Amino acid sequence: MYDALIIGSGIGSLTTAGLLAQTAGLRVLVLEKHSTPGGLTHSFRAMGASWDVGLHYVGDMEPGSRPRQLLDYLTGGALSWTRMPPGYDRFYLPDHGLDVTIPSGLQAYRRLLTSLFPREKRAIRRYCADVQRTYSWMSLGYVREMVPPRAAPAVRLAQRALAGCALELTEHYMERRFHDPALRALLTTHWGDYGVEPARSAFVAHAMIVCHYMNGAWFPSGGSGQIARMIEEGIVEAGGQIRLAQDVEEILVEDGTAVGVRVTDRSGPTPVSYEERAPIIISGIGARETYTRLLPATGPTAALTARVRERIARLGHGASAVTLYLTLNHYPNGVDGSNVWINTATGRADPARMSADLLGGHPHSAFISFPGIKSGDTHATAEIVSFAQPEAFQRWAGTRPGLRGEDYEALTSAMSQGLTDLADTAVPGLKDAVRYAEVGTPLTIEHFTSHSLGCFYGLPLTPERFRADLATPLDPHHRTLPHRAGCGNARNCRGCSGGHVRCLQGSGALGVSAHQPGAASGGYQANQPQTLSGVRGSAQRRSEALSSNSAARQLDHPNNPRHHTPAPTGWNLGCGSVRARAGCPFRVATLFDCLHARESRAPARGRAHPGAWCGVGTPRTKRRRGGS
Template sequence: MPQKNYSKFPTKTPDESYDHIIIGSGMGGMTLATFLAKAGKKVAIFERHYVPGGFTHAFKRKDGLQWDVGVHYMGNMDKSSGIRKIMDFLTGHQLEWESMGDIYDVIHIGEDTYEIPAGKENYRKKMKDYFPNDTQAIDQYLSLVDSANRRGGAFFMEKSFEPFLSHTIGRVIRSMYHQFSKKTTLEVLMTLTANRRLIAVLCGQCGNYGLPPAESSFAAHAMVVGHFMEGGYYPHGGSPQIGKNTLRTFAKLGGKTYISADVTSIVVKNNSVQGIQISDQFIACKSVISNIGVDNTFNHLLTKEQSIYCHFDLKKVKASSAHMCLYIGLDKTDKELNLPKYNIWNYATEIYANDLSQITPSNAPEKFAYISFPSAKDPEWATDHPVSSTIQAISVGRYEWFTEYENQPWLNREEAYQQIKTTFQEAMLKKLYKLLPQAEGHVIYTEVSTPLSTKHFSNYQHGEIYGLAHTPNRFNLPFLKPKTRIKGLRLVGQDITIVGVAGAMMSGMLCAITILKFGIWKVFRDMNKPVV
């Protein structure tokens, strides 16, 4: 059995002190931890779940069936990209990535189908083939996406600036980016075209950032579209390999990862971090970095008086959307069932906002369904699982549907809760069989997760998966940066930058810059050297 790179938190306080403690083992925390350990710092990660990795982990059921909980694909994983080079460093150059092919997403709107190809020029041509009367709008759109993302790089880097630079140069950088971030995606696209079908196709991947075009910031839309413009990739062995290999690198560098370690408070005295509290155990450190979201950090791990130092007001921004997911196991292989590598985005009509405002557990899959095929994407699946395949089918789920059951125990909630799950499952299977009739008769396992499932495992208070909503207001919040006004307290994770593994990685890198300062160049210089 391979050695684990983490251990269960002991009942006795570890007889160690740390330079830095990181709360939460998601991608932002793992990235920062590895950067700091590479720089010679003494670092520990404390994770409340019994499995580390945050949304990069997966879960297994009978016969070895496995599903991702958050990473369905990534962009920019060709070997020449900067994100790939950072990922290779984190994972010790042990993780391979598989292209999803020339077509990596397929969008269904009503009865119409639109393929999303890898490569900007391929995308441009395909969109013009679909919409020959809107060629100028398509060119303008791609130009706007590029412009927004060029400014976005500077906008996010500014989050690592010291106060003097932030108040001078940073002010200019932020104002230049706000021309893209302060408007919704729909507002921007309506200046280019009145063709709502074209807009719907251009926004067909909006589930990747959790909001329809009428609500999302165009900056978030552009960043996510740009991330996938050259295609989708999937890790060999599935998403758990990201965390497994990163924590191995971290451990080789001397880092410690503890699971079942539920941090109950960040201990602050005279506006300076002293350490963390886990139940009745105090662990001292020089600094604490929270990777569990700004809501959980400011409103649950700090006192009300301490959180004032950070000027955080959750009323100014809402949580991102929640979801429901049907996990499906089948008794035939991907090849036998002709399951695709590409993802399916299925919408009832081209006006997403209207559809999503009227959803219920029984009609949500008909209004919107995202269907992913993890076993088909993974080139190693067939070797280890020669007679099975897996599917994930997701739709929007409202937390308010489940509030009356939130205090009931996991796996033992009342029958009414189970009935909602059954209703959703039946509706989603109906949608699946309509899109992929060959799957009918081969389903051997199903399981439904709800926003309460997300809350149970991630501790996000409203079952959200993308942290704070990617609305225009999000990009104008001054506290969304690594450094807080409490000395020694910093933040990482998708709230600080943007949704997804790449966004969380970026947050970890930015936070490392604020800690290591010019010493960060040594880490970048030595990234290609093996960790032994």
């Protein structure tokens, strides 16, 4: 029997599994529906070339940063990172007369904007200050969910002082701050990084992306698929496993306790159904999929989660995309690995119009990436991504790849031609260099990742999303936990680095309790709590705002024999709890504490609290808040 089961193998799930295995020595079973691990960080090959399906660049990966330290820890330092060119993002906006490469560093960025728009100098200075202030507001939100409950009110007070324009619509902020429409377009064209157009997105989503990449961008050497491969080694060494082609159908709940999962094994010629049980059940596939598809739809559990499911439904879905994967005979002149954002339209971003133009073969916006250069592959490759409404593809819903008919093939051919033509306007010579092309649509994403409608961004980052309380009630009186909880992309942001933070942060991704030994607690305790504040502070300052969306819950049975087990000496992994009855104590800390214990050479072995089902984050594709 395994110590923990994790549904999905995205970056949040793998981070959680790797830390449970390497820090606590737990045997972890990761169940992945696809034939390749990694979620949207995996890569695929065709004709000898390789493409990265979701990861396009990652910020905050300079040596010594917390995200970098975490990945070094998980991979034993075997994963190396390549720094992208200093001008990692190029914006081509011909109708505004702009072809601008964004430099690394805040001061260089501000000088560039001021040189292009001297009349907006004061507004640019205020904008840079607002972005940093809003980034700090979001960071404190994560810190509030990681500190002991007694400290949370003080952090909430500090966060309130920084609220400012955080929950203002991005479009409204830009129109209020700047007069020049070209500057507004330049600053918001990269909204694809967080998946919600400026007319709907909260300004905090925009600010987090800007700050995340402020010091440049990085990419894993050998491609994004190396991340899953190297984390898997640590999982296997501890007796764990990643099983592929395993379709989890249901989380099994008995007497208010999550006890296992029902799985269909599709690795062989004939599907085989079976049950797998463990003390801890972790879902890393997203809030919508977990609440609406995996948890019971009837009975006490359904009643307990009804409010959360209603709020998720009201939030709607995020964006999806069409991606054109290209093999090139050679790279056109001037291509150095930097990303290229193209926007030939003027006026506000309208997803419905963008989708119609794309399906008609005349797209106006796209993102271009050159994964072969970034990863060091000898094959010349490119990816062109254009965002689309998933409803446009629902006439083929339920069909399988390769069996969608001639009309679908004609559509993908038209989109391929249109995207290639558009990209050639910004990268002359690209069209003539194409040797092989393959198109992925929202249907492709849904087929391989199970994200409903192919919406890999999770819940949209609107102001309503940041205000929503998605914590599961404690009891029929709907009293909620002191910390919000979510799972998958349920929380506030996206990304590769964000996936790490989601599994470490807040109300609970499997953490070490920060409370004094002997304190009444449903979790575990640390014998050196005085060391934790520095860990939370410095760790979160660098990584908390990358993304958030992990949480740990426990539907705990009062008669569980291990429920009141005394805390062992030293550092032990525990879980945050969401209890099915009122009055149970709630104590949570973070895996950063566990990492700190390992760095301090403190004992790190122990058993996780049984009966837990926990939510951890998944990455997105065009990501990013942490990597796209």
